[in-house]
Amino acid sequence: MTRITATYDIETPSGLAHAAAVLAGEQSTGTFVRLVSETDELRERSGARVESVTLTGASKTPSLPSRKTGEKYERGLVTISWPIGNFGTSLPTLMSTLAGNLFELAELSAIRLIDVDLPEQFARDHPGPQFGAEGTRAFMGHDKGPLIGTIIKPSIGFTPDETADLVSTLVTAGIDFIKDDELQANGPDCPFEDRLNAVMRVINNHSDRTGKKVLYAVNITDEIDQMWRNLDMMDRAGATCAMVCVNSVGQTGLRAVRDRSKVLIHGHRAGWGIFSRSPDIGIDFGVMQKLWRLAGADHLHVNGLANKFTESDNTVARAARSVQQPISKNGGSAHTAMPVYSSGQTIWQVDPARKLLGNDDFIYCAGGGIMSHPGGVSDGVKSLRDAAEAARLGIPLEDFAKPNSPLRKAIETFQKPHLTLSDL
């Protein structure tokens, strides 16, 4: 029978094998007190199964506060499988099963969901990204190289007209992609529709003049009905990219957008730290991004190499790669998304960002890396595009940059960060 498989990194005072069995029981046929009705046949049909248990360490103290205590706390990887008959391919029920009550089990003093393998049936039953990288390029007539993008800053505080003024500067400077900040959605001080219309007038005018339709990821994040109204407004305004804060609307909200959307869906992961920051509780990005892609995200934020936040470069590299890998380990529909790099990005991270993917199908967002270029915004964009071309040709920036070029000035302006990438 087709099964879903998940791997957890757990810690337990109760013995690793026992804890794995409790986890499998709790998340399937398990009852607190074993009931007569929990027959062997029922367990065979619906029970979760412990597939493997691998001890990786032990400690004298628990990593998280726990009701149960012990003399030692074993740590290890446990792989559990579930029959697909329990929940079919419903993503919300998959979440209740793989990431539900088990996080509160007294037998566990740490638990992270680190991997999931979904049968191909999931990729068939869900829409996946409507456009992906190829569709993204088609929307804007940008046929090669990564998309050079930026974020409207200040994060919040601009009026619609002030936002449009900044967008005007950016499109004139040759940018490919502009996004709202996740804090800017539909507040009274900058209403969605006014901002959308003001910005799209600029972008449409620029497109009429140049043939290049800059992508504006307008933040539609809101309640479901309002997001649908926002999509209608986007349609009327000729907008082509809807930004959704996936943790704020949930993956069902993302899917609801996908079901009514004619445009690109830009998945922002604000709030991701809750899932990622502790080594002892949470969910790896490799798991969640599969759900977000199945639900329809065309673009997914993956943080940036040498970012201003807390994720390591290896974590960012794994995240960026993950969204370009097939949903199921045994193949099937790829449903790939474009990784979006951002946070502290300058000319220096373009090459490693490209190298770890092996292609140009990514969005590279820089804030200060564009705005703080001594030659202005236009030179900031040019320097990043040149850095991408150097990366494609495999030429070091210092060798590629012509004297007095925007790239040369960027080399002199921005400090080269130290990357710690073990698997490049």
Add this chain to the structure above:
Amino acid sequence: MTRITATYDIETPSGLAHAAAVLAGEQSTGTFVRLVSETDELRERSGARVESVTLTGASKTPSLPSRKTGEKYERGLVTISWPIGNFGTSLPTLMSTLAGNLFELAELSAIRLIDVDLPEQFARDHPGPQFGAEGTRAFMGHDKGPLIGTIIKPSIGFTPDETADLVSTLVTAGIDFIKDDELQANGPDCPFEDRLNAVMRVINNHSDRTGKKVLYAVNITDEIDQMWRNLDMMDRAGATCAMVCVNSVGQTGLRAVRDRSKVLIHGHRAGWGIFSRSPDIGIDFGVMQKLWRLAGADHLHVNGLANKFTESDNTVARAARSVQQPISKNGGSAHTAMPVYSSGQTIWQVDPARKLLGNDDFIYCAGGGIMSHPGGVSDGVKSLRDAAEAARLGIPLEDFAKPNSPLRKAIETFQKPHLTLSDL
């Protein structure tokens, strides 16, 4: 100007006051590199403000892995406020703001969102619970005492007919409330519509005979469109309570259900451990339950005293009380929900569960506490109802229980747990 206030428990290598300022900046007008456009006027209008900073401790090592390090890590409470003009009363944008990128700030080696005060405008702009405790009683003709409930076990594995058979036993035994397990939604082995119809035949027949309509919280958790179809099926079947796993569908999913629902909404919090388990990252229940109530949950799970999971009794007590408190600290619409106790509950926890609330407006779910009664399910339910009556009268169980009564047998059967409640 009306402001939203949130309090965080943070730890930082950068100095507590500085970290608070960084947090406020990141979550409002802040830019990485201070831009010319970030004027004083703009900051005054849209900036978040640090309202207070209280040092509570310090350590030599960081609680969470962090990019920034220091000689010491200060810990403390910081209160930040935002002008409502930034996001109005949109709950998703409230989440992006209060619980967004800040969780990943390199200046923080721990951060929990522990409290939020919302202006009354939130309570006015959101529907809140459609029925609450009073409406719940009206749906079933149960006018006094807590609702005695149970969960269909095994969690998963029963066919629709097997489920209905168990429900038949339970309604005959006098139960008030029955819920699906969160794992049981709409899998191929027990399709939603078949289970719903099989169970409601039993409940409707029992209601026709006795006048008592037992509440069946059927798990409608799914994608938005499917949840709406599930509500339609419930309407046709005469069902009165929809269970929603709030973390699996997100709070926008919950709201989407509320907008189309004619029935009670039973909020299950499977997956809550991700938010609650670590003292160093996450969100307190007191915060999330406000959003879930605003979005429309009539019932909210709060775990149980002496539960089989990991939360302390004080945490459970605070959670249970929180859902009966007004949304805004300065009054306004109450929008209260019924707390649902469950997990390891027997006759022993009824009295403290009631005492900490000061009323009977709660649902008390027992699994083994009913099923394992030596006199059978019917005596199990009777013993809990008697325990509730004893609690109401303020009489100890041992004094209230008649010889050979179901309550007496329960006293002899179930071990009295040790509670650790500091504030009762």
